Amino acid sequence: MATITLLDGGMGQELVARSGDDPTPLWATRVMIDHPGLVRDIHADYFAAGAGVATTNTYAIHHDRLERFGMDPLFHALHLRALAEVHEARAAHGTGRIAGSMGPLIATYRPEVTLPVAEAAPKYAEIARILGPHVDLFLCETLASVEMCEGAVKGAVAGGKPIWLSVTVDDHDGSRLRSGEPVTDLARLIAGYPVAAVLANCSVPEAMADALAGLSTLGLPFGAYANGFTHISGNFLKDAPTVSELTHRHDLTPEVYADFVMAWVAMGATIVGGCCEVGPAHIRHLAQRLQAEGHKLA
Numbered sequence: 001m002a003t004i005t006l007l008d009g010g011m012g013q014e015l016v017a018r019s020g021d022d023p024t025p026l027w028a029t030r031v032m033i034d035h036p037g038l039v040r041d042i043h044a045d046y047f048a049a050g051a052g053v054a055t056t057n058t059y060a061i062h063h064d065r066l067e068r069f070g071m072d073p074l075f076h077a078l079h080l081r082a083l084a085e086v087h088e089a090r091a092a093h094g095t096g097r098i099a100g101s102m103g104p105l106i107a108t109y110r111p112e113v114t115l116p117v118a119e120a121a122p123k124y125a126e127i128a129r130i131l132g133p134h135v136d137l138f139l140c141e142t143l144a145s146v147e148m149c150e151g152a153v154k155g156a157v158a159g160g161k162p163i164w165l166s167v168t169v170d171d172h173d174g175s176r177l178r179s180g181e182p183v184t185d186l187a188r189l190i191a192g193y194p195v196a197a198v199l200a201n202c203s204v205p206e207a208m209a210d211a212l213a214g215l216s217t218l219g220l221p222f223g224a225y226a227n228g229f230t231h232i233s234g235n236f237l238k239d240a241p242t243v244s245e246l247t248h249r250h251d252l253t254p255e256v257y258a259d260f261v262m263a264w265v266a267m268g269a270t271i272v273g274g275c276c277e278v279g280p281a282h283i284r285h286l287a288q289r290l291q292a293e294g295h296k297l298a
Contacts, residue, residue: 001294004265007053007099007225007273008046009283013248015042015057026069027060032081033074039082043089045280047096050287051273052298054089054096055139057082058131059103063123076130083134099139099164100131102152108202109168111145111179117154124155132159141166142202142275145179146189153193164271165189166199166225167211174200174207175214183214190218197221202275204229205252205260212267223269226260228252228277248277254285261286265295 012028019035032039043054058079066072090096102124106113114120128138138161140152149165156163167183170176175183186198198220200211205226215222228248261272274282287297 001296002265002270003296003298004290005053005223005271005298006051006283006287006290007223007271008043008051008055009225009274009278009280010227010276011039011042011055011057012059013276014279015039018042026065026071028057029060029065029071029078032057032078032085037085040085040088042280043086044092046283047089047093049280049284050297051283052096053099053273054086055099055101056086056131056135057101058127059101059141061127062103062105064106079127079130083131087134097136098134099137100128100135100159100161102127102131102138102140102156103142104144104148105151108142109144109178111148111177114145114148114179115151117147117151120148120151121154124152125158126155128156128159128161132161135159135161137162137164137196139164139166141199142168144168144177146177146181146185148179149186150189150193153189153195157194162196163194164197164199165195166201168202169200169207169211171204171207174203174210174212183211184217186215187218190220195220197223197271199271200224200226202227205257208260208264209267212264212269216268221270223271223273224261224264225273225275226257226278227275228257252277252282254282257282258286258289262289262293265290 015028015031016023039057061078138156143149198215208224
């Protein structure tokens with residue numbers, strides 16, 4: 001049996017559901033202003049469910065997102081607010097690691113808006129320096145092209161913490177990034193940067209086995225955390241979308257999701273959890289299932 005790092009589940013969709021507010025293009029960022037403490041409560045629920053890693057609510061805190069709404073002066077303060085909420089939850093729980101989330105610049109799922117590495121890396125480095133003293137590792141996540149990955153990882157090095165790299169793959173062919181590049185093309189990147197683990201996230205669970213088959217060849221700990229969307233709609237791929245453009249599926253119960261994850265663990269995955277629409281109930285059931293089958297949670 002293996003030692004499995006159990007991540008938390010999605011944050012943004014939980015915030016939309018619990019706040020009762022209509023989602024905005026700023027996603028989960030605005031909620032921290034309008035509903036103080038809600039992020040902390042969700043972190044606490046994931047810890048209570050069995051997660052060993054809490055992911056900061058910093059995925060979309062980028063200058064390019066904030067500038068559209070006149071909120072860029074809050075860039076640093078929003079990162080600190082997210083850090084405070086996750087640390088409050090961990091302190092109350094008593095254990096757990098904190099992963100500093102860094103999502104894609106400009107837009108999610110859109111490899112065509114990838115910035116050149118020379119432009120992207122300093123933007124990620126700025127975030128890494130803010131988060132670095134307060135997190136245990138960086139999670140560069142939902143990255144859709146190799147170049148996008150390189151910009152994030154090169155910047156994250158500035159924060160001085162281990163880097164986990166997570167890519168989003170094609171929902172119909174998990175062996176490829178959303179850019180169309182094979183997952184195995186990450187080998188070049190990993191050879192040149194200090195990546196500690198490789199993952200796939202925010203794609204449908206049915207795509208993850210093919211993604212993991214490629215990630216497993218890269219010589220690093222690997223894993224996956226899928227979303228619960230039916231598909232990524234065309235409207236979501238336009239400028240400044242909201243999550244209301246995405247539809248959650250009704251068949252992905254905690255039991256069904258755990259079946260997917262256990263298959264990934266059987267392939268050798270040692271880092272698993274959930275992304276959008278995978279909530280505390282899913283993580284709780286998954287923790288119980290992993291332990292029932294003899295795995296140790298980390």
